[in-house]
Amino acid sequence: MLGLQDLRNLPNDLQRKLRELREQDWEQVAREKIDERVRIITAGMDIEELRAVFRGDPPTKKPNPRFKVHTTSFLMHIRPRYYPRAATWFTHTFRLGFLSAYMFFIEIVTGLILMVYYAPTPDTAYSNMINILSNVWYGELLRDMHRLGAELMVAVVALHMLRVYMTGSYKKPREFTWLTGVVLLGITLFLSFSGYLLPWDQLAFWAVTIGTSMADKTPLIGKEVNLLLRGAPDIGAGGLLRFYLMHVLFLPLLGILFTSIHYYKVSREHGISLPARVEEGDMDPDEKRWATERINLIPDLLTHELFLSILVVVLMMVSAATWYSAPLESRAQPNVTPLDTKAPWYFWWLQGMLKLGDPTWMGVILPGLIVLLLAAVPYIDNNPYRLAKRRPIAVAQGVLATIAILILSYMGLPQWGIETPPATRIIQDIAPQEGVGPLRELGYAGVPLGTFDTDTYQLPPDPTEFDLLFAEFQRRVKEAPLVAPYGEWKIDLWQPTLKRVHMEISWTKVDDSGNIVYDENGNPVRDTYTKTVFLHQNTKHD
Amino acid sequence: MSMVRIQIALGILLTIIGLLVVAWVGVNEPKRLEESTLNWEARRIEYGAELFERNCITCHGMDAQGVPGLAPPLNSRELLEQRAAEMGWPGDAFGYIVKTVEGGRLISSRPDQYVGNMPKGDMAMPPWGEQFGGPLTQFDIENIALFLLNFEEFTPEQQAMIEAAQQTETGGEEAAGGGEASLEERAIQILINNGCGGCHTMQDVAGMAGTVGPELTNIGAVAANRIADPNYTGEATTPEEYILEAIVNPNAYVVEGFPANVMPQNFGETLSEEDINTLVEYLSSRK
Numbered sequence: 001m002l003g004l005q006d007l008r009n010l011p012n013d014l015q016r017k018l019r020e021l022r023e024q025d026w027e028q029v030a031r032e033k034i035d036e037r038v039r040i041i042t043a044g045m046d047i048e049e050l051r052a053v054f055r056g057d058p059p060t061k062k063p064n065p066r067f068k069v070h071t072t073s074f075l076m077h078i079r080p081r082y083y084p085r086a087a088t089w090f091t092h093t094f095r096l097g098f099l100s101a102y103m104f105f106i107e108i109v110t111g112l113i114l115m116v117y118y119a120p121t122p123d124t125a126y127s128n129m130i131n132i133l134s135n136v137w138y139g140e141l142l143r144d145m146h147r148l149g150a151e152l153m154v155a156v157v158a159l160h161m162l163r164v165y166m167t168g169s170y171k172k173p174r175e176f177t178w179l180t181g182v183v184l185l186g187i188t189l190f191l192s193f194s195g196y197l198l199p200w201d202q203l204a205f206w207a208v209t210i211g212t213s214m215a216d217k218t219p220l221i222g223k224e225v226n227l228l229l230r231g232a233p234d235i236g237a238g239g240l241l242r243f244y245l246m247h248v249l250f251l252p253l254l255g256i257l258f259t260s261i262h263y264y265k266v267s268r269e270h271g272i273s274l275p276a277r278v279e280e281g282d283m284d285p286d287e288k289r290w291a292t293e294r295i296n297l298i299p300d301l302l303t304h305e306l307f308l309s310i311l312v313v314v315l316m317m318v319s320a321a322t323w324y325s326a327p328l329e330s331r332a333q334p335n336v337t338p339l340d341t342k343a344p345w346y347f348w349w350l351q352g353m354l355k356l357g358d359p360t361w362m363g364v365i366l367p368g369l370i371v372l373l374l375a376a377v378p379y380i381d382n383n384p385y386r387l388a389k390r391r392p393i394a395v396a397q398g399v400l401a402t403i404a405i406l407i408l409s410y411m412g413l414p415q416w417g418i419e420t421p422p423a424t425r426i427i428q429d430i431a432p433q434e435g436v437g438p439l440r441e442l443g444y445a446g447v448p449l450g451t452f453d454t455d456t457y458q459l460p461p462d463p464t465e466f467d468l469l470f471a472e473f474q475r476r477v478k479e480a481p482l483v484a485p486y487g488e489w490k491i492d493l494w495q496p497t498l499k500r501v502h503m504e505i506s507w508t509k510v511d512d513s514g515n516i517v518y519d520e521n522g523n524p525v526r527d528t529y530t531k532t533v534f535l536h537q538n539t540k541h542d
Numbered sequence: 543m544s545m546v547r548i549q550i551a552l553g554i555l556l557t558i559i560g561l562l563v564v565a566w567v568g569v570n571e572p573k574r575l576e577e578s579t580l581n582w583e584a585r586r587i588e589y590g591a592e593l594f595e596r597n598c599i600t601c602h603g604m605d606a607q608g609v610p611g612l613a614p615p616l617n618s619r620e621l622l623e624q625r626a627a628e629m630g631w632p633g634d635a636f637g638y639i640v641k642t643v644e645g646g647r648l649i650s651s652r653p654d655q656y657v658g659n660m661p662k663g664d665m666a667m668p669p670w671g672e673q674f675g676g677p678l679t680q681f682d683i684e685n686i687a688l689f690l691l692n693f694e695e696f697t698p699e700q701q702a703m704i705e706a707a708q709q710t711e712t713g714g715e716e717a718a719g720g721g722e723a724s725l726e727e728r729a730i731q732i733l734i735n736n737g738c739g740g741c742h743t744m745q746d747v748a749g750m751a752g753t754v755g756p757e758l759t760n761i762g763a764v765a766a767n768r769i770a771d772p773n774y775t776g777e778a779t780t781p782e783e784y785i786l787e788a789i790v791n792p793n794a795y796v797v798e799g800f801p802a803n804v805m806p807q808n809f810g811e812t813l814s815e816e817d818i819n820t821l822v823e824y825l826s827s828r829k
Contacts, residue, residue, distance in 0.1 A: 056546045123680060134578035137571050286813040299546050307556075314560040319569050330589060331681055449707035493704055494605065496694045497584075498591060534583035534591040540577060 043076060044068035045351050053299040066298040080267045082294040087272040088301060092167065095308060096160035097266070100188075101259060102309055103153035106316070107191075108252065110146040118198070120244035122237050125200035126331045133328070140325075145316055147326035150192045152316075154346045157188045165377070166396050168386030169273035175378035177265040180258050182375045187255045189346060194247040197240060197345060202434055205332035206341050208243070209235055214350075214363040234334060275535035276386035329434040338433050339424070340414040349405050351412030422480040423505040423529040426487075430473060431503070431533045436541040444499055444535040447491050454478060454487040483516065484524075497537040504530045583688065590689025593682055597670070600751055601658065601740045606693070609737030610806035614656050614756065617693045622656075639687035643678070646670035660822070661754050661801040729824030732817050741805070755805060756797045761785065762829040773798070781826045789818060 031047075038047045039060060045053070049065045052058070059066055069076045086092065117136055118128045132139040161181060164170055170178035197208040212235065216226040231238025266272060277283065278291045293300060343351045353362045373380075381394060389396045410416065418429065431439040439447075447466055454474040459467055470489065477487040490502040504529040508519040517525045594606065601613040608615030616622065619635070626638035629651065639678070646669035650658050658666030670676035671683060678686075730747055733739060738758075739750035745759045756764075765781035768774055776795035778784035789795050790810035796802045810818075 054547075056544060056552065126681065131584045133580050134575055135566075137575070138567065140569055140574065140578070303546045303549045303553070303587060307553040310553050310560065311557045314556050314563065317560060317563050321563060331679075337676075344817050449703055450710055491705070493696070494591065495689075495692050496687075496700055498587060498589070498692060532592070532595055534588040536588050538580040538584035539588060540584075541579045 003146060015526055035476050042069060043073035044071070056299075064296075066296060069298060076298075077265070078267065079296075079297050080228060080271065082296045083272060084274060084292045085292040085295050085396060086274050086278040088295055089239065089275065092275045093272065094159070094163060096156055097161055098141045098308065099156045099312065100153065100184075101263070102312065103149050103156055104259065106149045106313065107153060109148060109151065110142050111248065112350060114146055115248060120198065120240050122200060122240055122332070125198060125240065129199045129201070129328055138202060141320050144320035144324055144326045147323050148316055148320055150195060151197070151345075154192050156348070157185055161185055162398070162402065166388075166395065167273065168276060168388075168391060168394070170378040171381070171384065171386060172378070174265070174270050174273065177262060177270065178378050179375055180262040180265065182371070182413055184255065184258050184262060186371070187251055187258060191247065191251045191255065192346070193242045193344065195252060197235070197243040199328055200240065201327075201329040202332055202336070202338050203329045205235065205334065206338055207343055208239075210341060210343060210351075211347070212239075214354075214359065217360045218363050219360060219364070227404065236334075247276050273386075276388070280385065280387055280390075321365050327435075339420065340432070342414055343412065345409070348409035348412035350408075351418075352408035352410070353412075388490050421529070422482055423477075423485075423507065426473065426476045426480065426505065427503055427529065427531050429476075430469070431501075431531065439501065439533060440535065440539070440541055442466055442469065443539060443541075444497070444537045447535065448498060449493055449499075451491075451492050452489045454485075477505055480505075480507075483510055494534075499535045501533045501535065502530065503533070504528055586685045587692050588691045589682075590685035590687070593686050594689055595680070597678070598686070600749070601667075603737045603740070603748075604734055606690070608656075609740040610808070610812075611804055612656060612737065612752075613658055614652070614742045616690050619691050619693050620694075622690060636684075636687050636691060639690055640680075640683050642667070642682075642685055643683045644676075645669050645674060646676075655806055657754075657801075659754065661804055687761070725820065725824050725827075728818050732813070732821055736809070736813070754800075756800060758825065758828070760828055762826045765826065768797070782822055785822050785825045786818065787811070789821065 033073055036048050038050055039045065042050060045065050045068070048060050052060050067081050070081050071077060114132070117132050117139070119125070129143075133138065134145055136142075164178065164181065170181075178375055193208070193211060197204045212226055212229045215229055216222045218225050227233070229239070229242065230236075230471070231242050238480050273279075274292070278288060283291070312497060342348075350363065350367060353366065381391075383391050383394065385391055429437070431437045442465055446464075448464075454477045457470060457474055459471045463471070473489075477485050485505060485507045487503070487505045489504075492500050492502075494500040506526050509525040509527045519525050593600075598606070601609060602616055603609050603613075606615065606619075612627075622639065623635040626633075626635045629638070631638040631641075646665050647658065647667040648665050650656055650660055650666040653660070656666075659668065660666050666740040668676065670677055670678045733744075733747070734749050739747075739752055741752035741755035742750060743752060743757045743759065744750040745757075750758070761782055765784040768779055769776075769781070769784055774795055776784065776787050778787045790806065792805035792809075793802055806812075813821075
């Protein structure tokens with residue numbers, strides 16, 4: 001008979017027995033172990049739930065285990081559990097905010113790898129670029145992607161702002177979110193611009209020289225601001241180090257801080273704004289109910305974000321591997337000002353404004369006021385409505401401002417409003433100081449030896465690429481607004497692998513009133529413009 | 543709901559495509575790196591040639607062929623390597639060139655052949671490196687060295703090509719009427735080709751900016767004064783004779799303030815009679 005003690009022990013024995021039995025059921029054990037791991041990895045969802053997610057089934061239990069992730073995981077706790085359906089419509093946000101943050105992430109990852117191969121001194125910076133391009137596996141791909149990402153980030157951030165303005169999403173209670181957004185736009189522009197100097201090529205050096213020379217025009221403290229940025233009256237070792245530290249440390253930290261504030265406001269405080277027609281339009285109640293239904297982040301929006309991330313990074317990779325190539329001009333030469341100096345495209349509007357008047361007004365005070373005005377938009381605009389038809393003036397202002405920026409950008413191009421002497425222009429178009437141009441495109445193998453002049457040259461019946469190029473040169477020299485123009489190319493083989501192309505355009509000198517200038521012997525004075533281009537057998541332009 | 547599954551499927555597909563792109567780029571990397579290395583060396587040679595043209599031709603000649611009496615030829619890799627060895631340089635010719643360009647030459651190592659700027663009381667060759675007050679960076683100087691070491695022998699086919707091009711050039715000019723190249727143009731070509739600009743200045747002629755020898759801007763007028771000078775030691779009686787004498791026998795009279803034995807003594811042999819006549823005619827016309 002069983003004693004009392006045995007009775008007491010029975011449940012424990014049974015439990016032990018059951019445990020032993022269960023431990024022999026390997027399938028069960030494996031399932032439990034896997035389940036435990038899955039819970040750890042997914043921060044709360046078991047394998048059953050994960051399967052349901054992938055199948056697109058509703059949650060398996062109540063309360064929704066997918067929400068648990070938002071409490072367990074640090075990264076997911078920042079994200080909201082759900083959005084109203086209308087806020088996730090593609091045509092409402094175009095995913096521009098998400099893409100801005102994603103570009104920042106890509107820049108950080110590619111930038112960190114590039115930092116390994118870079119030292120910020122004038123002696124090493126440019127050689128480091130050559131090393132990255134010709135000695136580092138995936139070096140060119142990474143550099144191209146970093147550069148492409150920078151351009152895209154500026155574009156996406158600017159478009160994001162335009163979208164928020166156009167949909168009136170900056171209005172109460174989101175004024176402060178807009179303000180942090182304006183700061184983030186500034187950080188993005190300065191991040192991109194500070195990275196511009198680091199390759200230490202002509203493009204970098206002169207774009208930044210022009211950019212910082214605008215700081216020089218700041219009223220009262222211009223000299224000090226300029227000195228603070230450049231570290232010396234001219235950009236040199238000090239300036240490069242300052243820009244480097246700004247680019248890799250100061251601005252990214254500031255960017256992370258402001259992105260955090262900006263995103264906290266969006267995700268935790270106010271959410272993404274609803275489209276104006278859902279919020280204040282006269283929508284059918286059923287339709288409105290549908291439009292404001294909750295869409296859970298897990299799994300619907302998370303899969304969408306992952307899909308977008310992969311799509312964008314693959315597109316960027318394919319672009320970088322095929323058509324896109326980050327420019328690298330010749331090494332910075334402080335005493336050689338390039339002919340067609342160009343700011344980065346996102347500052348063309350500023351270059352355009354500078355052509356309109358006094359640099360202090362057009363380059364510092366007016367842009368400063370524009371930034372202030374931009375930051376103050378939600379505080380100035382007291383119209384509570386968001387629908388375009390209820391704020392026609394604000395929408396018109398947005399459209400006009402966009403058009404104005406585009407026109408100013410066009411005016412900022414070096415081709416606009418800057419006269420280059422005709423001979424210089426012709427030769428610059430054929431063999432630009434920087435970049436490729438048609439002559440270098442022909443290269444060593446494409447040019448014959450000999451002397452060619454515009455007076456006697458005749459296009460042969462079956463012209464080569466070179467013949468066509470020289471014929472074009474001949475036409476342009478003859479049509480140039482010069483008196484008795486004459487052009488000549490002398491091509492010789494200087495070294496077994498190096499051809500020398502000496503180009504010359506000469507013309508009769510005229511004074512300001514159009515009269516021919518004569519020397520003391522009574523012969524007309526000839527002016528000449530010459531340039532020598534060297535073509536090496538192994539040079540490849542992509 | 544189906545959007546989730548579509549996006550998962552497309553995402554997986556895109557991931558595979560992305561990995562394939564990485565693999566494809568990776569497979570091509572060794573070739574790309576090799577090409578890029580060649581390309582950048584080639585570009586540095588091109589840039590070195592540009593720097594050489596901008597800074598060095600006044601003393602070392604238009605084609606780096608050297609200027610007799612002034613500065614040695616540099617247009618042969620073999621020659622440069624040999625020179626580095628002769629000077630007892632322990633490293634390779636590249637280092638030898640870089641070091642020489644950087645710091646210049648305090649005194650000529652072959653004063654009997656090349657004097658450089660010494661007659662003026664300057665260094666034979668000035669320092670070019672920026673650390674010594676010159677205009678060139680380390681990178682620039684390396685480019686020049688790469689360019690100079692690229693002076694290899696022409697292949698026979700290339701030699702034939704060069705000769706063919708020269709023939710059509712002179713033929714072409716004659717066909718164009720011969721009168722195209724004026725006396726001035728021909729004379730300046732001769733002056734430049736023979737490195738006269740390394741030592742002499744003609745203020746209105748590009749490439750003539752040397753200060754080792756007397757200025758030639760108005761030599762036609764100056765020559766007459768020189769003959770009239772009681773200190774004149776030559777035999778010329780007309781400006782034309784004076785100029786001819788100065789070219790073929792420069793030590794007959796050396797202008798005060800300039801050193802003797804610097805101007806090559808053998809222009810009478812190296813220049814053709816036609817060229818000498820052209821020079822005399824042109825220089826005496828400069829008044």
